Amino acid sequence: MQSGVTKMRRDYIDRDYSPKNTDLICEFHLEPSEGVDFEEAATHMAGESSIDSWTEIATLSPELAAKLKPYVFYVDEEAQTVRVAYSEELFELGSVPQVLSAVAGNILSMKIVDNLRLQDIAFPKSMLREFKGPNFGLSGIRKLVGVQDRPLIGTIVKPKVGLTSEKHAEVAYNSFAGGCDLVKDDENLTDQKFNGFEKRAELTLKLAEKAESETGERKMYLCNITAPTCKEMIRRMNILKDLGASYAMIDVVPAGWTALQTLREEAEDVGLVLHAHRCMHSAYTRNPRHGISMVVVAKLCRLIGLDQLHIGTVVGKMHGEKHEVLTLRDECVLDNVPADESQHVLAQDWGELKPMFPVASGGLAPTMIPDLYSIFGKDVIMQFGGGIHAHPMGTAAGAAACRQALEASLEGVTLQEYAKSHKELEVALGKWLKK
Ligand SMILES: O=C(COP(=O)(O)O)[C@H](O)[C@H](O)COP(=O)(O)O
Numbered sequence: 546m547q548s549g550v551t552k553m554r555r556d557y558i559d560r561d562y563s564p565k566n567t568d569l570i571c572e573f574h575l576e577p578s579e580g581v582d583f584e585e586a587a588t589h590m591a592g593e594s595s596i597d598s599w600t601e602i603a604t605l606s607p608e609l610a611a612k613l614k615p616y617v618f619y620v621d622e623e624a625q626t627v628r629v630a631y632s633e634e635l636f637e638l639g640s641v642p643q644v645l646s647a648v649a650g651n652i653l654s655m656k657i658v659d660n661l662r663l664q665d666i667a668f669p670k671s672m673l674r675e676f677k678g679p680n681f682g683l684s685g686i687r688k689l690v691g692v693q694d695r696p697l698i699g700t701i702v703k704p705k706v707g708l709t710s711e712k713h714a715e716v717a718y719n720s721f722a723g724g725c726d727l728v729k730d731d732e733n734l735t736d737q738k739f740n741g742f743e744k745r746a747e748l749t750l751k752l753a754e755k756a757e758s759e760t761g762e763r764k765m766y767l768c769n770i771t772a773p774t775c776k777e778m779i780r781r782m783n784i785l786k787d788l789g790a791s792y793a794m795i796d797v798v799p800a801g802w803t804a805l806q807t808l809r810e811e812a813e814d815v816g817l818v819l820h821a822h823r824c825m826h827s828a829y830t831r832n833p834r835h836g837i838s839m840v841v842v843a844k845l846c847r848l849i850g851l852d853q854l855h856i857g858t859v860v861g862k863m864h865g866e867k868h869e870v871l872t873l874r875d876e877c878v879l880d881n882v883p884a885d886e887s888q889h890v891l892a893q894d895w896g897e898l899k900p901m902f903p904v905a906s907g908g909l910a911p912t913m914i915p916d917l918y919s920i921f922g923k924d925v926i927m928q929f930g931g932g933i934h935a936h937p938m939g940t941a942a943g944a945a946a947c948r949q950a951l952e953a954s955l956e957g958v959t960l961q962e963y964a965k966s967h968k969e970l971e972v973a974l975g976k977w978l979k980k
């Protein structure tokens with residue numbers, strides 16, 4: 546046995562245990578380190594994530610253990626999968642940080658495992674009750690934007706950073722004028738010297754309003770409030786509210802779970818939709834054998850109450866297989882997610898918690914819209930950066946090409962056919978359609 550590993554007094558493997566509907570259930574991918582037995586590793590992992598330590602602890606009485614012990618009720622050594630049921634009493638039910646400190650905390654660092662990945666958490670009703678979920682959610686956003694029957698089209702002002710506030714607002718205006726419903730900041734644009742938060746928000750919201758009156762469509766600006774402190778993020782949210790904004794955007798992983806829980810409370814008071822950019826998630830989601838899955842990240846976002854979340858594109862530039870992205874979509878939009886063993890997904894009844902609006906973004910071009918529509922259907926926000934601002938005729942034409950490609954998809958017409966009477970789309974096909 547490896548150093549630091551001694552026999553625990555208790556064995557938490559119990560294949561006969563049937564989880565109670567009040568239990569929090571986790572599925573893990575587990576690879577013991579060399580010479581460590583699979584079940585031994587599973588028992589240690591379950592103990593470390595709840596009541597136990599690396600050696601027999603005298604202060605853990607049999608009564609206490611009987612009340613709070615974890616149950617490793619599913620063990621598949623060949624598939625390297627275990628499921629653990631934890632009593633709800635182990636948790637501060639309204640605290641995402643506390644839950645993560647338990648089920649995705651020390652255990653990811655243990656020497657007895659070479660790899661360990663938290664694949665999914667099924668939250669019991671008692672925990673769902675402690676959270677509000679999205680305030681607006683998918684249907685609230687549709688109502689706000691006034692678009693019911695098609696995907697929304699969004700853009701990220703490019704370049705990511707470097708434009709002045711005036712130029713930023715102008716690029717946003719051109720995007721709105723060309724047909725975007727939503728314009729957002731990039732994830733690394735917050736409050737830099739060349740483009741301060743307040744000035745950018747003021748100028749861009751003003752031009753969003755102008756585009757609204759010119760086009761007769763609602764135009765939403767998603768200004769990034771990510772900041773060094775919660776206090777400052779709340780201040781920025783209030784600035785947005787005072788300027789008449791409907792949305793705030795936040796980088797959910799860099800900002801952290803406590804910040805999100807804080808912002809969710811404030812967002813309800815100020816009445817802003819929260820857009821969740823997931824940058825940095827791959828630091829712990831990308832390795833299929835270790836860390837935390839994106840499904841867990843998405844579920845935590847819905848639980849806390851972000852209104853829309855980046856989930857990947859399948860066809861764009863970012864990592865993410867179709868089945869993974871669709872699993873994320875399901876966790877965003879369904880009221881009841883069925884278990885899917887092949888995807889390491891546990892059943893989740895979302896109860897009263899509203900659906901989030903899924904966002905597909907990252908390396909998209911207008912030419913991909915038919916594929917995006919067939920993958921996601923209408924309940925998706927299609928978001929283009931380079932795919933709009935690199936259009937040879939400019940930003941407004943890029944946005945128009947996206948709307949035209951969407952119209953073609955909704956009508957079941959090929960892009961080539963539609964492009965015959967739509968110049969912007971024709972030019973976009975010339976640039977991006979693979980020959
Ligand atoms: O700025 C972009 C996309 O710009 P572009 O369209 O020019 O690639 C976003 O940050 C990515 O969507 C992030 O990826 P994900 O949504 O997968 O988290």
Ligand SMILES: [Mg+2]
Nearest residue numbers: 701705731732
């Ligand atoms: Mg970006």
